[in-house]
Amino acid sequence: MLQLESQYALATQKQQLSLLEKDNAIQAQEIFRHQQILENTRLAQQRGALLLILALALLGFLYWRWQNKRYLSLLEEQVKQRTAELDERNRRLQALSYSDSLTGLHNRHYFFSAADKLLVQSRDVSQSTIFCLIDIDHFKQINDSYGHATGDVVLQQFAEVVTSQLRAQDELVRWGGEEFLLVMPQTDMTTAQQVVERLHNAVAQYVFSHDDQPLSCTCSIGFAAYPLRLADAQLASWEQVLELADNCLYRAKNGGRNAWVGLKLPAQPLAMTFEQLQQNMETFTVTSTQLAG
Secondary structure, eight states, X not given: OHHHHHHHHHHHHHHHHHHHXXXXXXXXXXXXXXXXXXXXXXXXXXXXXXXXXHHHHHHHHHHHHHHHXXXXXXXXXXXXXXXXXXXXXXXXXXXXXXXXXXXXXXXXHHHHHHHHHHHGGGGXXXXXXXXXXXXXXXXXXXXXXXXXXXXXXXXXXXXXXXXXXXXXXXXXXXXETTEEEEEEEEEOHHHHHHHHXXXXXXXXXXXXXXTTEXXXXXXXXXXXXXSEEOGGGOEEOHHHHHHHHHHHHHHHHHTTSSOEEEEOOOSSXXXXXXXXXHHTGGGTEEXXXXXXX
């Protein structure tokens, strides 16, 4: 009996030990499963955090790009605005530098900057461009007798009178002091004489005034045509033609003023140099006194 009881107790202990091992194995599996869940959860959290960081970084990058584009757009707009303002200021500055503040006409600086462009067509057309130099007679006496303020008014009114006698294509330039340059493009000598005679008479008949004080003045004019073809197919420059017009003006003033003198050349090229032409100008000049006679 004791042996049986001992065997039964041992069997019972073995059974309990077997159950305990199974229970431990189940618990170990449960612990492992929980550890897997925790690991998976931690990995999921890490992936979520990483995705969140990446999403925030992407949003930050997109926001930075949007701000950068917006800034560049504003900067470009400011640059365009400043460029437009600078262009407008340069245009105004150029207009001021090309204009005579007293008469509102273009000045000598404008003519020198635009002469080549203005005269390039004259070489290809049948009619020439006429250069007229116009000088107010005895202008110094007006300044000395009535003051420079009156002289300024006379200059303004003189510019208005002359301009009123010109054609749309003609250009009147304040050359300096009491001297003006009239440029008449595509004009033959016959038409030039008619225009010059008309404005010469208009000045002589006009009653200038300042502070209700009437004044009379006359003008002297010299003119020549461009292009000018000389010997050996040489073409005189516009500066040389302008010099010839100045010589004609000198002749008009030296002959008593209140007159005009023009250089009327034959259509064919002259068989002489520019210096020879200057020495023989009397042969080719036409004057207002000759026209009146």
